[in-house]
Amino acid sequence: MFPEYRDLITKLKTTDAHFLKKFDQHNQLDEQIKQQEAHCSSDTTPEVKMLKAQKLHIKEEIFHILRKYQVNQ
Secondary structure, three states: OOHHHHHHHHHHHHHOHHHHHHHHHHHHHHHHHHHHHHHOOOOOOHHHHHHHHHHHHHHHHHHHHHHHHHHHO
């Protein structure tokens, strides 16, 4: 996720608790989606759709945090 921000992500994971929480939530949702898709023949179940929407929302929040830090540097 966001390879262009790799260094900043590494830094924020150790210095910004809010960022770390969002990053971990994103990874947890990713795992849940993979597990659901492994047990279903379709990735379009309502639960998977909901998880993907949550994951996208968190990804957008992460991107917003990254951009904020980038602008302030």
